[in-house]
Amino acid sequence: MTPPHVTVVGAGPAGLAAAETALIAGAEVTLLDSAEQPGGQYHRMMPDAYAAARPERLQHGWRAFDRRRRWVLEHPRCTWWPDTTVWALERPAPHEPGPPRVHVLRGPADGADRRRLGLDSDAVVLAVGAHDRVLPFPGWELPGVFTGGAAQALAKGERVVVGDRVVVAGTGPFLLPVAASLLEAGSRVLAVLEANATPTVARGWSQRLWELAAQAGKAGELVEYAAALVRHRVPCRTGRAVIEARGDGRVEEVVTARLRGDWSVVPGSERTIAVDAVCVTHGFSPQLELPVAAGCALRGSSAGEFVDVDDDQRTSCPGVYACGEITGIAGAPAARAEGALAGWLAGGGDPAAPALRHLRRNRDQGRAFAERLARAHPVGAAWPGWLRPETVVCRCEETDYASLCRAVAHAATAAARVVKLETRAGLGPCQARMCGPTVAELSARLRGEPLDRPVEGLPVAGPHHRPIAQPIRLGELADCPSLDPE
Amino acid sequence: MLGAGIVGAACARELALAGVQVTVVDRGGAAQATTAHGEGNVLVSDKAPGPELELAQMSRRLWPQVLAGIAESSPRAARAVEWEPKGGIVVATTDAGAVELTRFADAQRAAGVRAEVLDADALAAAEPWVTRDHTAALRYPDDAQVQPAAAAAALLTDALRAGAELRTGCEVVGAVVRAGRLTGVRTPAGFIEADAFVNAAGPWAGELAARLGAPVDVRPRRGDVLVTTPLPPTVFHKVYDADYVGAVGSSAEQLQTSAVVESTRGGSVLIGSSRRRVGFDDRLRPEVLSGIAAKALRLFPGLAGVPVMRAYGGFRPYVPDHLPIIGADPRLTGLWHAGGHEGAGIGLSVGTARLLRNLLLDQPTKIDVHAFRVDRPAVLGVKAQPASEERA
Numbered sequence: 049m050t051p052p053h054v055t056v057v058g059a060g061p062a063g064l065a066a067a068e069t070a071l072i073a074g075a076e077v078t079l080l081d082s083a084e085q086p087g088g089q090y091h092r093m094m095p096d097a098y099a100a101a102r103p104e105r106l107q108h109g110w111r112a113f114d115r116r117r118r119w120v121l122e123h124p125r126c127t128w129w130p131d132t133t134v135w136a137l138e139r140p141a142p143h144e145p146g147p148p149r150v151h152v153l154r155g156p157a158d159g160a161d162r163r164r165l166g167l168d169s170d171a172v173v174l175a176v177g178a179h180d181r182v183l184p185f186p187g188w189e190l191p192g193v194f195t196g197g198a199a200q201a202l203a204k205g206e207r208v209v210v211g212d213r214v215v216v217a218g219t220g221p222f223l224l225p226v227a228a229s230l231l232e233a234g235s236r237v238l239a240v241l242e243a244n245a246t247p248t249v250a251r252g253w254s255q256r257l258w259e260l261a262a263q264a265g266k267a268g269e270l271v272e273y274a275a276a277l278v279r280h281r282v283p284c285r286t287g288r289a290v291i292e293a294r295g296d297g298r299v300e301e302v303v304t305a306r307l308r309g310d311w312s313v314v315p316g317s318e319r320t321i322a323v324d325a326v327c328v329t330h331g332f333s334p335q336l337e338l339p340v341a342a343g344c345a346l347r348g349s350s351a352g353e354f355v356d357v358d359d360d361q362r363t364s365c366p367g368v369y370a371c372g373e374i375t376g377i378a379g380a381p382a383a384r385a386e387g388a389l390a391g392w393l394a395g396g397g398d399p400a401a402p403a404l405r406h407l408r409r410n411r412d413q414g415r416a417f418a419e420r421l422a423r424a425h426p427v428g429a430a431w432p433g434w435l436r437p438e439t440v441v442c443r444c445e446e447t448d449y450a451s452l453c454r455a456v457a458h459a460a461t462a463a464a465r466v467v468k469l470e471t472r473a474g475l476g477p478c479q480a481r482m483c484g485p486t487v488a489e490l491s492a493r494l495r496g497e498p499l500d501r502p503v504e505g506l507p508v509a510g511p512h513h514r515p516i517a518q519p520i521r522l523g524e525l526a527d528c529p530s531l532d533p534e
Numbered sequence: 535m536l537g538a539g540i541v542g543a544a545c546a547r548e549l550a551l552a553g554v555q556v557t558v559v560d561r562g563g564a565a566q567a568t569t570a571h572g573e574g575n576v577l578v579s580d581k582a583p584g585p586e587l588e589l590a591q592m593s594r595r596l597w598p599q600v601l602a603g604i605a606e607s608s609p610r611a612a613r614a615v616e617w618e619p620k621g622g623i624v625v626a627t628t629d630a631g632a633v634e635l636t637r638f639a640d641a642q643r644a645a646g647v648r649a650e651v652l653d654a655d656a657l658a659a660a661e662p663w664v665t666r667d668h669t670a671a672l673r674y675p676d677d678a679q680v681q682p683a684a685a686a687a688a689l690l691t692d693a694l695r696a697g698a699e700l701r702t703g704c705e706v707v708g709a710v711v712r713a714g715r716l717t718g719v720r721t722p723a724g725f726i727e728a729d730a731f732v733n734a735a736g737p738w739a740g741e742l743a744a745r746l747g748a749p750v751d752v753r754p755r756r757g758d759v760l761v762t763t764p765l766p767p768t769v770f771h772k773v774y775d776a777d778y779v780g781a782v783g784s785s786a787e788q789l790q791t792s793a794v795v796e797s798t799r800g801g802s803v804l805i806g807s808s809r810r811r812v813g814f815d816d817r818l819r820p821e822v823l824s825g826i827a828a829k830a831l832r833l834f835p836g837l838a839g840v841p842v843m844r845a846y847g848g849f850r851p852y853v854p855d856h857l858p859i860i861g862a863d864p865r866l867t868g869l870w871h872a873g874g875h876e877g878a879g880i881g882l883s884v885g886t887a888r889l890l891r892n893l894l895l896d897q898p899t900k901i902d903v904h905a906f907r908v909d910r911p912a913v914l915g916v917k918a919q920p921a922s923e924e925r926a
Contacts, residue, residue, distance in 0.1 A: 136820055
């Protein structure tokens, strides 16, 4: 019997763990990632060209990761495709079995000679991760305003500092590693601002404390970051947020304000801080375009929409597994457990294997941790109070909040797709990756009712619907793909 | 008015302006389906002499008047339509295509269409990036383009201003027939009564008509469009391959592609087109997108390095004889149809609406509407179709 072929999309903590267990289960594995190196956002590595002498200096769990990486990449049944983007998933016809065909482009994204390939497999594991979510505020389109993830990636991946005087603001424990990597790279961090007030954060974290014991590694990591902030005397404030960025051509100062529990601004609490950069993060958005293209059902939660998976990490789409941040924001340990589970089962491993009990327990603890995170660091319902009519809500197309309100309020233009065409929000180069969930949330609130009902034959105009998942050049598209010999 | 796409919106406006009390009903949102998934064609160039060309010419004359009327009360809505009378250029790339195109244009000229022959220099001046490898080119100054969802929204806005009412998220599930007359429709939110009901449900017109007990043969024919990242001005007209006309007129079930390339005001280039009869299957088919891309590069080889950032598809309302259906249903008094425009519904909407108003209010029509009648074999011959045609 030929071993099953598993395609793993994404080589971060979840994808790498999935590749490992699929190989142990005996499968042929194709592991692909858009980056040059495995590791994802969590174990972001310096490119080879930088030849970092001690890449582990900015990294947690480096050794275990490095061991796993070598084992997987050197395995004879593993095909490793770096610099590979999935531009489309092609669903089979309803009566045909099997997962979607994975359409990829191989080669550096800016290179002229990418190769187009179609990949058929017995199972597909999606481990594509998340990017950080940023809520709009006046001035957020100015140069010098960074997402926490972008600032951290620059610091970790290229040792570039985003500024000399930086404020880090938003919500969630991710604020700490962002600030720590800025300090490490040489920036002065003027303040770290957590928008949620101490009672919310404390209540969220302290419930059922015994569950946290399982996340000791994660907690220890955060303590280390916090210690770095103390060492550098960085003031950390809760219940405070950046509500505006100002500057002539780039950010020169930010306005911070005290927030109530629902994130409404306490009048008179505004302060101005001179900065040359500000890093903002309001949690994470899972990258859902591939799961949605595959036809996977999503589930809503207080932290947003995620891929719905069963106890075995199976999605609603036959042969498609999902793991890591696309199923819930729970951090690297949970992502690894989910990946290991998904890889083993996708690779034809014994569903009754005793080791799965341990993985499932880790996964469940991770999910509990994700809920705890969501409770401790919610996005307050009153945040749109920061917006002014002229505040940009879509940075690519510079759509302002007033235009969005006007389109949604008028019955002739209120359908989501018409709002998009009318206001151009989401039509720009990022294809609504940044603004999509925000525009959907604002539209639903302005309308006071749920989004459009689906119409037969038309894709739901949801914020994650991007059938072309990554840009593909017209010339590349015109070429017929070669099918992978496997 | 059953359907709030562009045809329903245009008809609602005509009737409301004529003093008729109009309620527009749609199971989804206004303009969100076929209307919002097209390119916004207002073309005369792709139509052979005959009733559809007459309707296209009538519509082309009406569009500027309609938009001027809307602009009086809703200038913002009228501006959003992005009316661009930029003209179309049809390019043949084979000798046979050149002969065919020349003959086609001669016949159109006899029917009053402006079609100017472009020599190589004139073509290069009009479209500097188009292929040098062409055998004939024609300019149609009367071709125009709109942003289709905004066009429907503008028509609907004007209809609402004139007193029409809009109910979205409201699905028609059945008919109330009294003494052979359609007097009401059933919706989950209750009955709606009226003196006349207009089926303007686009590709779903067949299904809606069947629910009302008077089936018509309207089927979906899928099309896909590619959207590039914004470019500096590169494509100045609606430029298409001469074989597009053949694809529009064909009835083939399998995939057909032909290049239609144009810029939008946002700077993106829209690239069509494909025709497939696959029911309401909305799955992305990379080989279809490949076919479209390859044909487009034949016209504009220089676009090979341009990134495509989006693709979208929609369903055209297809009638086997390729003619719209406009008029009263002889089988069920009180039921009217306005649809079946296949890929030309945006352009033909305002002419269709005028004809429908004339017919509904017993006024004379500007053009002969006999060819569009409901009572013709292609529309009523549902059972006459071979069974295999229904599968896709």
